Amino acid sequence: MQAVVFLGERQLELKKFPDPTPDTGEVVLEIKASGMCGTDLHRYRGPKLDEHLIAGHEPCGVVLAVGAGVPPSQASVGDRVMVHHYDGCGACKHCVEGWTQMCDDGSTIYGGKNGHGAHAPYMKVPAHTLVKLPEELTFKAGAAISCGTGTAFGAIKQLELAGDETLAVFGQGPVGLSATLLAKEMGARVIAVDPQSDRRAMATSFGADYTIDPTDVDAAELIRELTAGLGAHKSMECSSNAMARAQSVDCLRKWGTACMVGVTGDITVPITNLIHKQARILGSWTFSKTGQAECARFILERGIDINPLFSHEFVLDDAISAYKLFDAQKMGKGVFLL
Ligand SMILES: [Zn+2]
Ligand SMILES: [Zn+2]
Structure with missing residues (x-):
């Protein structure tokens, strides 16, 4: 199969890999949708990568083959599934709780630093990483839930947002827009902040x-x-912009809470802004495996259409131009459809 590999320094190639076959406890998925996420850009733009791993950490597809020792309740051929795109030791507290990305023994990140991802026709993962995709949701929606939208949902849960509260969301990229959409559906009042007029228009259409x-x-x-x-x-900070990060704390009322989601840079805030307001700052990194399933259920039960989050659809052969466009910030969220 041909799959997308980031080489670093804004280079990528379509590289040939053998079609994967499942070992014990594993499955092979036929990928149907593989989302493009902000984190992909860090690897794409970053230093030269010697290890050639398949990119793409928003996998969604259908189970094609099941290895030995996988119970049918975990995976059967034909199941529509997402992947919780991490694996860990399976035994530490974090793994048991479904937060395999926080494994004490170090985690595998599929489509990240050390595991093959989903910008490929097929993807091999441990069966226990699968999260069922409800029939009513599209593969595209499943891809979004697998990182960007799931991350927004996870941050809202960490914030313990209530319907009578006002949430300020800094940055209206795919994660921030998802936060706007989900927080509105939970009944909150949402103020969306972004320097780009088209993103503000999207936020308005998503209910800001x-x-x-x-x-x-x-x-x-x-x-x-x-x-x-x-x-x-x-407040929620989804832009990694230093000014936005400071303002996400500055804008809080007394006893307020700011949640940091954008992953690069530092935070600098006047300490009195925290202490005299009795404010809290917390960090939120994606979501647990059960959190991913809850996000999918919420979107389904509330009839939320997250498909408009995607501005561009591509085939894998378009990968070079797709990432050029993404890098130039000339698009919203992209997805490869297979
Ligand atoms: Zn572990
Ligand atoms: Zn991501």
Whole structure:
């Protein structure tokens, strides 16, 4: 099979790999949709990569072959599935709780630093990483839930967002837009912040009560104005932008909580902004395996259409131009359909 490999330094190639076959405890998936995520850009733009791994960590497809020792309840040929794209030792506290990405023994990240991913016709994973995709959801939706949208859901859960609260979401890329959409569905009031007008327009179409261009006004100041001078109950930072990160704390009301989701850079905030407000800052890294299943159920039960998150669809042969476009930030979220 031909699969997409990041070489680093903004280079990628379609490389030939043998079609995978499942060993004991494993399955091979026929990939139907493989999403492009912001994290992929870090590897794409990063230093030269010597190990040639298949990219793509938002896998969604159908079980094609099942190895020995896999019970039918875990995987059967034809099952529609997503992958919780991590594996760990299986025995430590974090693995047992479904947070294999936090394994004490170090984790495998499929389509990341040390495991083959889903920008390929086939993908081999341990059967226990599979999360069933409900019939009613598209493969595209499953791909989004497998990282970007699931990450937004996980952060909202960590924030313990309530329906009577105001959430400020900084950055309206695929994760921030998902947060806007999901938080609205949970009943919260959402203020969406992004310098790009097309992203603000998307946020409005996804239900944002108010959008702010942070290059135009002081976003934190305006958020206070929109909340009777109090500030937002909760905020989420999805842009990795230093100013947005500081404002996501500055915009909080007393006892408020800011959740950091954007993964690069540092955080610098005036300490009085934290102490005298009794504010909290927390970090949120993706979601557990059960969290991924809960996100899919929520989207299904609320009838939420997340397909509009994707602005571009590609075939694997388009991978070079697809990542060029993504790198130039000339698109929203892309997905390879197979
Ligand atoms: Zn472990
Ligand atoms: Zn991701």
